[in-house]
Amino acid sequence: MAANVDYGKWSKDSLIERLVQLEKELQARPAPPAAPVEGNAASEDAQAALKKRKEKPKMDPTTKSFRFIALRLAYLGRNYGGFEYSASGVLPSIEEELFKALTKTCLIFPEDERAVDFGNCEYSKCGRTDRGVSAFGQVIALQVRSAKPTSASRNKRKKVVEQTQGAEAQAEATQTESEPMETDTPEPPPFDPIRDEIDYPKVLNRVLPPDIRILGWCPSPPPDFSARFSCRERQYRYFFTQPAFSPSLPSPGQKNVGWLDIDAMRDAAKRYEGEHDFRNFCKIDPAKNITNFKRGILEATIEEVPDMGSAMQYLSCPPDLSATESGQLPKVYCFKVRGTAFLWHQIRNMVSILFLVGQGLEKPDLVDKLLDIEKNPRRPVYVMADEVPLVLWDCLFTDENGAELPWIHVEDSIDPAKPNTAFGTTEGLWKLWREVKMDEILANRLLNLVAQPLNYDALPFKEGPPSVKLFEGGNSGRQAGKHVPVMKMALMETPEEQSNKFAQRRGFASAEDRDQQRYAKKAQANAAE
Incomplete structure (x- = not known):
């Protein structure tokens, strides 16, 4: 090598x-x-062993x-x-x-x-x-x-066919010279x-x-x-359960611990639709110096996912949610969003705000405030949602006539006649599902065996400072102490400030100076060619 x-x-x-x-x-x-003769013999044996290891011929x-x-x-x-x-x-x-x-x-x-x-x-x-x-x-x-x-390869194959047919015709001619020879070679x-x-x-x-x-x-x-650039529409879905995590009795700082207000989340999600500047809903990469944060959202809603239930008999809704969350619990929902393009971590940040609204810690109009970059040009330092429940659901393309790609x-x-022609697609995914399904069934039975129903008629614990348990898309809630409203959280620098600092650390006066020098070098290189 x-x-x-x-x-x-x-x-x-x-x-x-x-x-x-x-x-x-x-x-x-x-x-x-140890001795020259023995050493030479060992060397020859090793070389012979290496020669036996034949490599697979490459195409x-x-x-x-x-x-x-x-x-x-x-x-x-x-x-x-x-x-x-x-x-x-x-x-x-x-x-x-x-x-x-x-x-x-x-x-x-x-x-x-x-x-x-x-x-x-x-x-x-x-x-x-x-x-x-x-x-x-x-x-x-x-x-x-x-x-x-x-x-x-076609010419080579045709030549082989012609040679084969010629040999067969010559053999037939030796037996009967009276019969005419067919010399036409059929096209493949x-x-x-x-x-x-x-x-x-x-x-x-x-x-x-x-x-x-x-x-x-x-x-x-x-x-x-x-x-990348021919994609007409991208669809994402973020899955979560109701309740979001194992519920508990109300605390001084939180009413329905573990439960989400789906209607409030739908209200907030609807406000994402349309073309907006989403700089307060993404992670900034100063190396790329992105200046356009406007993206178009075609649809944003919360949908219940049917036929996904795995009943937990001990669960019961709080009184103020019993009208909307009737039936088997827990339920599975997803945040469904369709758009032309998205920024880095945009979906997970959008979902994080929806979870704060669903837990009653923020109002749905928080979305409007974060989308108003004139009044709020700096993004508050809030935690984005967990990555595992997020799925790039579909990518849509059209041909030059506007029809869907075939x-x-x-x-x-x-x-x-050959059930294995779709190798691994169905059978392999069934094995994956069956493995995790068994884990779910066993955990379900154990949880129902151990857990006890909550008595919502009991008085909530009122001593001590108000404390909240935040849901961020993971498997449990996070103890966060007293909730700080998003609009009162510490603020990040604007994208322009981050880009300028990044450029200055690399010896440029600003991000604009860096871009001008890059364009000048490219122009010189193109002129030299």
Whole structure:
């Protein structure tokens, strides 16, 4: 291997694989010979052993044809460090697993298979989900190997057919010279870009982890298609339960501990709709110097998720919520939001405000106040919601005529005579669900065995300072002492102030000065070309 390999770009698994390889090579080296004859014999034995280890022949990409496609995929993000690959990441990324699967199946041919780099295949992705966030409708686009024969392979095949037919005709002519020879070579049937193509979902699902599945592929994205910039609409859903965490009796600072006012949350969510400046609902990255924080929200609402109940007999609603929360408890709800694009951590910050409203600690008009950047240009320092319940639900695209992109879903290729043609998609996900379902059932039975119903007629504990238990999307509430209203919390610097400070730490007078110098360098480079 070359001495100038950049191991910094290698993935964690590739580095481990390299270490194992080096250890094996070290073990295969003979010990220092005690005698010249014995040493030479040991060295020859070691060399013979190495020769027996034959490497798998690699596919030659120059003999293959390629096509540009889009892939729709789903993944459960709890075990991953986000979608985007980072060499310094502790957990594996979704992109890293995709790269390994695409390389292993010879659908892409990177210069270095150990370095996660999509640079040579026109790669683009729709969303960059954070650590722990899942997706059921993520989309990527890239150039992949196709089963379509190249002109060279077609000519080679035609030549073989002609030679075979010529030999057969010559053999027949020796037996009966009176019969005429047929010299016409039949043309092979035309290549069907769907029926004759590689079953991309099936091939990739064979090698991907069970919590990452390819759901379908688009055979004909429009010209200049980008999974990021061609996306017309992105949909997210954030799931939570009612009650949000194990409820308790009212405290001096909180009335219905553990319960959420769904109607108030719906009121607040509705205020997100429309085009607004969401700088108070995102995390600022000063390195990118983003100046436009306006985003369009097409829909924002709270919906009950049906058929998700796992009954807890000990639960009963507080008297003032019994009219709206009748039936089996706990219930499952989700914050459903549709928009054209979103800022970094925007959804989780929006949800955090909704939870404060739902717990009765803030009024729904808090959303209006935070969206009014003229009066409130600085974001209060509030905690954003947990990442695990968030799902990138869907990404919508249209072609040049405005019609929805045609997707070939994995279930479309299922052959009734071969139930395993959709390898791992249904059966594998069933195993995942069954495993966590058993955990849920056992925890449910144990909780019902131990827990006792709350007596809301009992007087609340009134001694001591007011204290609240905050719900932030996790599995339990967080003791937070006395609640400080969001509009009275400490304030962050404005995005402009953060960008200027970041630029000054790198030797520029301001963010504007940094951008001007960058543009000047680019202009000089373009002029030199």
